[in-house]
Amino acid sequence: MSAHGDPIPMTARGGHALTGTADVPGDKSISHRSLILGAMAVGETRVSGLLEGQDVLDTGRAMAALGAEVIRHGPGDWSVHGVGVGGFAEPEQVIDCGNSGTGVRLIMGAVATHDMAVTFTGDASLNGRPMGRVTDPLSLFGARAVGRAGGRLPLTLVGAAEPVPVRYATPVASAQVKSAVLLAGLNAPGRTVVVEREATRDHSERMLAGFGAEIETRRTDEGFEITLTGRPELRPQTIAVPRDPSSAAFPVCAALITEGSDVLVPNIGLNPTRAGLFDTLVEMGADLAFENRREEGGEPVADMRARFSPDMKGIRVPSERAASMIDEYPVLSVVAANAAGVTEMPGVAELRVKESDRIDAMAQGLRANGVEVEDGPDWWQVTGRGPGGVPGGATVAARLDHRIAMSFLCLGMAAKAPVTVDDAQPIATSFPIFEDLMKALGAEIVRGNG
Numbered sequence: 175m176s177a178h179g180d181p182i183p184m185t186a187r188g189g190h191a192l193t194g195t196a197d198v199p200g201d202k203s204i205s206h207r208s209l210i211l212g213a214m215a216v217g218e219t220r221v222s223g224l225l226e227g228q229d230v231l232d233t234g235r236a237m238a239a240l241g242a243e244v245i246r247h248g249p250g251d252w253s254v255h256g257v258g259v260g261g262f263a264e265p266e267q268v269i270d271c272g273n274s275g276t277g278v279r280l281i282m283g284a285v286a287t288h289d290m291a292v293t294f295t296g297d298a299s300l301n302g303r304p305m306g307r308v309t310d311p312l313s314l315f316g317a318r319a320v321g322r323a324g325g326r327l328p329l330t331l332v333g334a335a336e337p338v339p340v341r342y343a344t345p346v347a348s349a350q351v352k353s354a355v356l357l358a359g360l361n362a363p364g365r366t367v368v369v370e371r372e373a374t375r376d377h378s379e380r381m382l383a384g385f386g387a388e389i390e391t392r393r394t395d396e397g398f399e400i401t402l403t404g405r406p407e408l409r410p411q412t413i414a415v416p417r418d419p420s421s422a423a424f425p426v427c428a429a430l431i432t433e434g435s436d437v438l439v440p441n442i443g444l445n446p447t448r449a450g451l452f453d454t455l456v457e458m459g460a461d462l463a464f465e466n467r468r469e470e471g472g473e474p475v476a477d478m479r480a481r482f483s484p485d486m487k488g489i490r491v492p493s494e495r496a497a498s499m500i501d502e503y504p505v506l507s508v509v510a511a512n513a514a515g516v517t518e519m520p521g522v523a524e525l526r527v528k529e530s531d532r533i534d535a536m537a538q539g540l541r542a543n544g545v546e547v548e549d550g551p552d553w554w555q556v557t558g559r560g561p562g563g564v565p566g567g568a569t570v571a572a573r574l575d576h577r578i579a580m581s582f583l584c585l586g587m588a589a590k591a592p593v594t595v596d597d598a599q600p601i602a603t604s605f606p607i608f609e610d611l612m613k614a615l616g617a618e619i620v621r622g623n624g
């Protein structure tokens with residue numbers, strides 16, 4: 175659901191070391207998928223560590239509207255009584271996915287091979303994002319979409335009465351597109367194949383296999399070819415959601431740039447399709463240690479320790495790494511602003527179609543705080559001012575984008591003068607305990623204009 179009420183400005187002020195343990199919430203991508211696949215299994219799936227951010231809550235509500243029974247037993251502890259593949263019922267109301275691209279695109283995929291019509295909407299951010307990238311491949315299954323200009327939400331999807339399986343090569347590196355096609359393929363007879371040139375996060379594939387679907391990934395000359403056999407009976411699972419590396423990125427990056435900091439972030443999911451930020455930080459010279467590497471619930475995890483790193487240097491981030499850290503570029507640019515030299519970030523056009531145009535949002539806000547940024551259609555670069563060298567002092571627009579809001583608050587923790595974001599409400603979509611968690615580490619964050 176869309177954020178309501180007046181904006182909540184928030185200000186971060188520097189001069190405080192961050193120390194202690196940061197227990198970040200569950201992984202957003204895996205949380206969405208637990209609810210959706212749980213709803214498509216026969217019987218009760220039990221989920222612990224579910225992220226209770228607004229994006230995921232909206233997906234839970236959508237699953238209930240489609241006929242699944244979704245119950246909260248306690249903090250992060252949920253069950254989903256699924257209706258089986260092909261068993262969704264036509265919802266009586268519009269499905270409001272709020273701020274969530276993952277929610278709306280995956281659910282569109284899941285309903286596209288059902289003989290029914292579903293209308294989707296979201297907040298002002300989501301209603302501005304491109305949906306043709308999902309409705310195009312869904313039309314190959316036999317679904318039809320009618321939306322606003324450019325295929326935007328609100329949009330009605332009329333699912334295929336007699337779906338056929340599909341072979342689809344994704345034109346953009348997007349796990350949401352890949353996952354939408356795979357979820358549609360679940361209720362199409364025969365084999366649905368998705369080919370992606372670059373590997374994107376593979377949580378859907380891992381989880382589909384865990385629920386008992388026949389799914390296999392092969393490397394071919396075209397890239398990664400994923401083949402799913404349709405109409406499986408999905409077996410309900412017990413899922414322990416690992417903690418979100420994209421949320422861990424905030425306390426980790428804030429610690430790296432704030433003098434005297436030493437923060438432990440336990441149990442972080444380190445799936446290689448998600449871990450690009452940490453490779454990049456290590457290459458820049460970050461003091462980052464990974465302890466207790468292990469596997470939990472089919473996903474690699476480790477405890478991460480981040481210490482103040484005054485000797486970080488700018489690098490050119492390889493564009494092949496972009497998909498594995500796509501949500502982390504905003505906070506990387508904050509680290510880059512506190513490193514020595516230039517950090518170049520090529521091959522990132524996708525950043526322009528997230529909750530906001532993230533290149534523009536960060537470039538404008540960084541410039542307002544005294545940092546030099548250059549950008550083009552699919553690249554940007556930040557000239558670092560060295561440790562503690564960012565002047566700060568400006569108020570920036572969060573643009574309904576949680577990652578922009580959190581990134582600028584991290585900037586303020588290391589800047590010479592406070593940094594204010596005009597509205598911190600979107601943070602609740604992915605990291606509802608951000609403010610409390612950062613304050614517990616020692617950060618000075620206040621509501622208001624500081």
Ligand SMILES: O=C(O)C1=C[C@@H](OP(=O)(O)O)[C@@H](O)[C@H](O)C1
Nearest residue numbers: 203276347348349350351500501
């Ligand atoms: O599949 C997912 O869970 C996600 C995929 C990514 O989006 P794209 O598929 O648009 O790259 C990412 O930005 C988003 O936060 C979560």
Ligand SMILES: C=C(OP(=O)(O)O)C(=O)O
Nearest residue numbers: 273274275276277501528
């Ligand atoms: C891009 C993001 O999410 P979504 O696409 O699900 O809105 C994100 O969380 O950074």
